[in-house]
Amino acid sequence: MDLSIYDVSTLLMTDKKEVERLVKKKIIPSENIQNKIRFNKQAVIEWALLNNKPINLSDTSHFNEFQFETISPLLDEDSFYYNCTLTKENYIREIVSQLKLSESIDRNIIVELLVNREKLMSTAIGNGIALPHPRIPIVLGFGKPLINFFFLTEPLELNSIDNKPVHTIILIVSQTVKQHLYILAHLSYLLSMAEFRSALENQKSFDEISRLIEGLNKQRNIQPASL
Numbered sequence: 408m409d410l411s412i413y414d415v416s417t418l419l420m421t422d423k424k425e426v427e428r429l430v431k432k433k434i435i436p437s438e439n440i441q442n443k444i445r446f447n448k449q450a451v452i453e454w455a456l457l458n459n460k461p462i463n464l465s466d467t468s469h470f471n472e473f474q475f476e477t478i479s480p481l482l483d484e485d486s487f488y489y490n491c492t493l494t495k496e497n498y499i500r501e502i503v504s505q506l507k508l509s510e511s512i513d514r515n516i517i518v519e520l521l522v523n524r525e526k527l528m529s530t531a532i533g534n535g536i537a538l539p540h541p542r543i544p545i546v547l548g549f550g551k552p553l554i555n556f557f558f559l560t561e562p563l564e565l566n567s568i569d570n571k572p573v574h575t576i577i578l579i580v581s582q583t584v585k586q587h588l589y590i591l592a593h594l595s596y597l598l599s600m601a602e603f604r605s606a607l608e609n610q611k612s613f614d615e616i617s618r619l620i621e622g623l624n625k626q627r628n629i630q631p632a633s634l
Contacts, residue, residue: 410446418451420463420470420546452516456523456543461583464512465548472583473551477624478593481554484613488557493576495563499525499539502557502578509548517545517580531567534604538594540579544587552590553580558610575607597623 412430416423427444429435436450455462463470475481485507493501499521503514520541524530531537547553555578562572577594581587597603600623606616 410448410451412444412446415446415451418448418463419455419460452519456520459543461544461546462516463546464516465546466509466511467546467548470546470550470582472586475551475589477620478554478590478597479617479620479624481552481590482613482617482620486555487613487616488555489610490560491557491576492560493557493563495565498563498565498576502539502555502576505557506553506555506578512547517541520545521578529566529568531565531573532598533567533569533571534598535562535567535571535574535608536598536604537565537567537573537576538579538591539576540581540587544583545580546582547580552582552586553578554590556607556616558607596627 412426416426430437437446500518503518524542530539557576562574565573
């Protein structure tokens with residue numbers, strides 16, 4: 408049992424009194440060890456997943472929800488990984504291992520949450536694209552949601568709905584449900600455009616893809632999102 412009430416309040420982004428209430432009502436798994444309430448980290452994360460509760464893997468106990476109109480502010484050159492050699496069996500662990508994260512963040516938790524989502528249904532949506540994402544929001548300490556593009560050296564068979572192999576994996580880790588839904592909606596629009604899909608398949612540069620996104624946004628006249 409490795410977590411205190413304070414640790415759990417940080418992990419679940421809630422105050423200590425709420426954690427104490429959950430303990431008192433035996434809603435959250437805990438144990439009383441020598442008159443101290445302690446928690447198993449894995450059990451708390453499984454509880455959060457079961458109850459659709461966001462989790463905080465960063466060092467900060469609070470965050471301000473990042474506001475954005477398009478996915479453009481979420482992207483920079485570090486968001487794009489080229490020439491990725493991945494395996495069907497371990498591609499999730501392999502992409503997570505490449506993420507530029509703080510050393511304090513437990514990558515195994517991210518892997519586990521992504522794998523759990525894939526067990527429900529493949530996130531390979533067709534046209535060579537996969538959109539892995541956890542079922543619950545995760546705060547990683549970036550101050551904004553995470554979107555990373557992985558361009559594969561060899562396509563993978565990931566049970567896509569159209570049975571086509573995946574050449575591009577777009578990893579999404581959102582801080583809130585609203586953010587996640589908006590990112591999915593925007594990506595859905597972009598991926599409906601043949602020129603965007605072609606740019607991904609041909610592994611165009613960050614600058615080229617960024618300009619294409621901006622052009623498609625203007626074409627659609629995207630209005631500011633209300634988050």
